Amino acid sequence: MENFKRSNIRQYFLGKKSIVPLLTLIIGILCLIIPAGFFKFLGFIAIIVAILLWIKNRFLSDFTYESDVDQAMTYEFEQSKVRALERLGLVKEQVSLIEPIATTGMASRIITASDRISFEHSSRGILQKIFNSKKVKKELLENDDDPKYFVKVGSDDKLRYTLVHNTVYYFSENQLYIYWENVDIATGLVYESGTHEYFYKDIEAVSTSQDCNKQFAPKKKKYVRYINEYMAIDLAGTNYRGTFRTYTEGSLDRKEIADQIFAMRNLIREKKMS
Numbered sequence: 001m002e003n004f005k006r007s008n009i010r011q012y013f014l015g016k017k018s019i020v021p022l023l024t025l026i027i028g029i030l031c032l033i034i035p036a037g038f039f040k041f042l043g044f045i046a047i048i049v050a051i052l053l054w055i056k057n058r059f060l061s062d063f064t065y066e067s068d069v070d071q072a073m074t075y076e077f078e079q080s081k082v083r084a085l086e087r088l089g090l091v092k093e094q095v096s097l098i099e100p101i102a103t104t105g106m107a108s109r110i111i112t113a114s115d116r117i118s119f120e121h122s123s124r125g126i127l128q129k130i131f132n133s134k135k136v137k138k139e140l141l142e143n144d145d146d147p148k149y150f151v152k153v154g155s156d157d158k159l160r161y162t163l164v165h166n167t168v169y170y171f172s173e174n175q176l177y178i179y180w181e182n183v184d185i186a187t188g189l190v191y192e193s194g195t196h197e198y199f200y201k202d203i204e205a206v207s208t209s210q211d212c213n214k215q216f217a218p219k220k221k222k223y224v225r226y227i228n229e230y231m232a233i234d235l236a237g238t239n240y241r242g243t244f245r246t247y248t249e250g251s252l253d254r255k256e257i258a259d260q261i262f263a264m265r266n267l268i269r270e271k272k273m274s
Contacts, residue, residue: 008064021051025047027046103167103242104166105164110163165242167244174271205233
């Protein structure tokens, strides 16, 4: 059961600031102009409140709704295991040779209708933008449930993102079963998914790779590096490759998933030789 608010997730990544401090400051300044003593006192109070609200927004509220993002990522990760069994048509007893492996990482960005609309609008002239603004707003609203790609370094220096790639690996006596999905945690929409069934004897290799990117960290006021790691199952003429984790340097215990992949390699090797 969901115990978080999905509506808070995009708000976390967009990081829109409240205009209340500015409005309070304007009211305070206007009150100071009025000669009556009461209004001057009210003006000083309003200015102090505006400063306190600005400090709160600037330094304390940068990571509001972070817990909603974490809970959504965990929820979709657990749901992927349920969806995996449904999509593969399996029951746990069929695939209990070793513990299933579940991995999660950042999904690749996709081009959606919202991206296309925004690009077309931004590439038009000023007059076209003015005359088409209502139409554009209407089209964007109609496509508001499109998967949207956001990335942010959180208050704990960990990377968070809206588009998540989950993979579940199940193992029977003779086959490896894979379910993968790309899900937008802000809406719960699984916008891409698929399954694979491989006989151990047909698998030629299990390989891993990684690439390094960077993202601006508001807390540190600088860019930090993050790494996407990928795993591929190679067969003659085909393969499966998907992100199995995404992390910033020093923010992840790498041993557990490495041990799981090592166990999977050993099982495949053993089955191929038997």
